[in-house]
Amino acid sequence: MSIDLTSMIYTAEQVRVGEQEAAVACDVSMAQLMQRAAQACLGAIQAQQPVPASLLIVCGPGNNGGDGWVLARLAQHAGYKVQVAATAPRSNLAVLAAQAWRDQGGLVLELESLSAGHFQGVDVVVDAMFGNGLSRDLTAPFIDVVELINRHEDDCWILSIDVPTGLDSDTGVAKPTAVQANCTVTMIALKVGLVTGEAVDYCGDIVLADLGISRAFFRTPPTLRVIQRNLVSEHLQRRRNSSHKGNYGHVLIVGGGAGMSGAALLAGRAALRCGAGKVSIACHRDSQLAIATAQPELMVHAVADDLTALLDVATTVVIGPGLGQTAWARTLVEQVAKWQGPVVWDADALNSLAVAPFSKPTESDWLFTPHPGEAARLLGCTTQDVAANRFQALTQICQNFQAYTLLKGAGTLVKSPHQNDAWVCRRGSPALAVGGSGDVLSGVIGALLAQKIPLEQVLAIAAWLHAVAGENAAQRGERGTLPSDLMAELRALVNPHQLLATGA
Ligand SMILES: NC(=O)C1=CN([C@@H]2O[C@H](COP(=O)(O)OP(=O)(O)OC[C@H]3O[C@@H](n4cnc5c(N)ncnc54)[C@H](OP(=O)(O)O)[C@@H]3O)[C@@H](O)[C@H]2O)[C@@H](O)CC1
Ligand SMILES: Nc1ncnc2c1ncn2[C@@H]1O[C@H](COP(=O)(O)OP(=O)(O)O)[C@@H](O)[C@H]1O
Ligand SMILES: [K+]
The missing domain is CATH 3.40.50.10260 (YjeF N-terminal domain)
Structure with missing residues (x-):
């Protein structure tokens, strides 16, 4: 070989x-x-x-x-x-x-x-x-x-x-x-x-x-191993002709605090474009209308403080996009932390865990997607410390929280808490350096988890899809590329067997 x-x-x-x-x-x-x-x-x-x-x-x-x-x-x-x-x-x-x-x-x-x-x-x-x-x-x-x-x-x-x-x-x-x-x-x-x-x-x-x-x-x-296209195509097989939405999981996105509907919307759209069977959003009542109007395929629920009914039907949870750090946000974090299943922790959900950690239920799998600032909060150090040794920061977060971890930024790093192997994503573009890119990534991960992509590979595959979507969107101009522009690119990339012109 x-x-x-x-x-x-x-x-x-x-x-x-x-x-x-x-x-x-x-x-x-x-x-x-x-x-x-x-x-x-x-x-x-x-x-x-x-x-x-x-x-x-x-x-x-x-x-x-x-x-x-x-x-x-x-x-x-x-x-x-x-x-x-x-x-x-x-x-x-x-x-x-x-x-x-x-x-x-x-x-x-x-x-x-x-x-x-x-x-x-x-x-x-x-x-x-x-x-x-x-x-x-x-x-x-x-x-x-x-x-x-x-x-x-x-x-x-x-x-x-x-x-x-x-x-x-x-x-x-x-x-x-x-x-x-x-x-x-x-x-x-x-x-x-x-x-x-x-x-x-x-x-x-x-x-x-x-x-x-x-x-x-x-x-x-x-x-480190470099994340490559074949890993992605191996796990994104053609759908069975007889399949229905129940086969592709139900992603619950918890976020969209008052004034931050956009982040939850981007995560929800990305989850839909990456093939989740159903996507629900649990958001603040002030954000409900904006999200529901923008994307009719999303099921948008205003949540005061109780997530029970939504958690009962979810197969995957993404918490963080536009969540904020209010008492409302903390109540939701507490409930998700007790939920048994795969949870993607992003943005303010990570900040919340950094302030007051919860222990992970044994039946749960946690996936963390910090940028270097969030990583620093999780580790109680500075962003400069994280930048000074990204691989070490990644490893430490993995160990401390027993979480599958993706450390964002150019040369995104990914590691599992159970294996020594770690990955690096050598694709991507500075076009992704804009607010909202990370929300898209969390939606991609949620969708892949919902479709039963194995935990050991899911972050690596999501990082590659997101990075290459960024590269492709940037073809029309690096500066000014929007996270919304990634959606069409993602759709093409998650269908590798269709031989679409993805430019990957
Ligand atoms: N080994 C092999 O098989 C092959 C090796 N190959 C080549 O060798 C390279 C590695 O060689 P290398 O180990 O000699 O290291 P190198 O980078 O030349 O520097 C070491 C010297 O720099 C010094 N120094 C360090 N930092 C310093 C600083 N800030 N300011 C000032 N001084 C500083 C350091 O001094 P010291 O720290 O000991 O005081 C030492 O004298 C490798 O990159 C590849 O190009 C290829 O030929 C293929 C086969
Ligand atoms: N220069 C770059 N090269 C490659 N990827 C980048 C670059 N800048 C940002 N990204 C990617 O864009 C995303 C930004 O996420 P994040 O910082 O959480 O943004 P936001 O919170 O605003 O959504 C990450 O996936 C990151 O790896
Ligand atoms: K050199």
């Missing part, structure tokens, strides 16, 4: 340990790996800029710099004009590679002396300062060089070797800034820090160079 290498994501430590074991298993030396790494970078440059382009290669002290030194030699042999700016090499391999460059007559500019003038006529800048060995925040001169490189992003094509310098390869956080690459050629495996959080602003196109040791390396189980 062939492995899709780009679907498995590892921590820096896993790569460090795994690459050494894999190299031994494949009888390849570290020096050979470095040679192959440089060769892979040369390939990426050749695909972008043919000879005789001009290259500026900026090398740091470790093996990332070593890759840069080897590349300098290979690129010059290939006919490129090469300048190297470097700090003194410290790792053994980098020392040897630097010497080989000098032996070939290559000149070297001190990193500290690098200035805007050196970028004149340069077509390609290669960032070989730090890779997965970045151990602390950047300081001078590296931070100045990163800023200098970024100032030339319009006139040069920027390639980062392994990881954009400054980006933490585990967390995707810039420390405190990072190279904004057009392309990152990453070695052996994709790293967590390349696919979540801020990383999407720095890496550009990511090219994976497996350096010929993948067959041994990929025995290591990954930290």
Whole structure:
């Protein structure tokens, strides 16, 4: 069976340990790996800029710099004009590679002396300062060089070797800034820090160079798996011709407090468009008319304080969209917390749990969909703490609340409380950065749960559908895309067997 290498994501430590074991298993030396790494970078440059382009290669002290030194030699042999700016090499391999460059007559500019003038006529800048060995925040001169490189992003094509310098390869956080690459050629495996959080602003196109040791390396189980289209199509089979609405569940959406009817409406619409058999809304009396008028297929109930009758007929509950934090909201949260069945907790329902948690009934399955702010409240930390290590925050919420958890934002992360596997969604668009997008997502999850998509997969599938719907809606203009625009896209995406033009 062939492995899709780009679907498995590892921590820096896993790569460090795994690459050494894999190299031994494949009888390849570290020096050979470095040679192959440089060769892979040369390939990426050749695909972008043919000879005789001009290259500026900026090398740091470790093996990332070593890759840069080897590349300098290979690129010059290939006919490129090469300048190297470097700090003194410290790792053994980098020392040897630097010497080989000098032996070939290559000149070297001190990193500290690098200035805007050196970028004149340069077509390609290669960032070989730090890779997965970045151990602390950047300081001078590296931070100045990163800023200098970024100032030339319009006139040069920027390639980062392994990881954009400054980006933490585990967390995707810039420390405190990072190279904004057009392309990152990453070695052996994709790293967590390349696919979540801020990383999407720095890496550009990511090219994976497996350096010929993948067959041994990929025995290591990954930290994250990339959510892929086939997971979605596997679980969204054609409907039986004889089926009826009773086969597709009954979603109850609890939300729509006074003045917040829109959020519940969006969640309800998304649940309908994703195939729920029936969708009811339990909302504040002030919101009832607006929701019922906007979408006749929704059954809209004004609830003063008692959800019993609605909970009795629901197969899935989504609580949170437009719920607010009033005493009314808290009464509803208390009742849903005792309900036995699958519950999606979103928005203010999560905030309510953060303030006063309930223990989950054993018969219930809870699914949490926090954005980083809500995640911080659940964990009693700051949003910055969550951003500093999204994967850790995800894992902690999962453990603390025994909830299937989806941490929102670019590179959405998903984890089950029962399995070690976690997922990352590499699809999506900043078009989704608008109020109401999250409400749509909670409706999608509710609909999928109602249709009996397994708990272990449901958040991953919903994240992918929502992200790709966002991408597709953004085709008509990223800025100004509305959550309402996702509905038609979702409808097409949840019918993969119909071969509609979904653009996915
Ligand atoms: N191993 C292999 O098989 C292969 C590895 N490959 C390549 O090697 C790269 C990993 O190499 P690496 O481990 O040497 O790490 P790297 O990123 O060069 O940096 C470490 C150096 O930087 C220093 N340093 C760190 N942070 C700093 C800071 N903020 N400011 C200043 N200094 C700082 C740190 O010093 P220290 O923390 O020890 O004081 C150390 O000297 C990997 O990304 C890939 O490109 C490929 O060739 C394929 C085969
Ligand atoms: N830049 C982005 N890239 C990918 N997805 C995004 C981006 N910005 C927002 N999203 C997605 O949009 C949704 C926003 O949800 P949320 O913050 O809860 O918004 P709201 O509460 O206003 O509905 C999440 O699913 C999030 O992952
Ligand atoms: K780098």
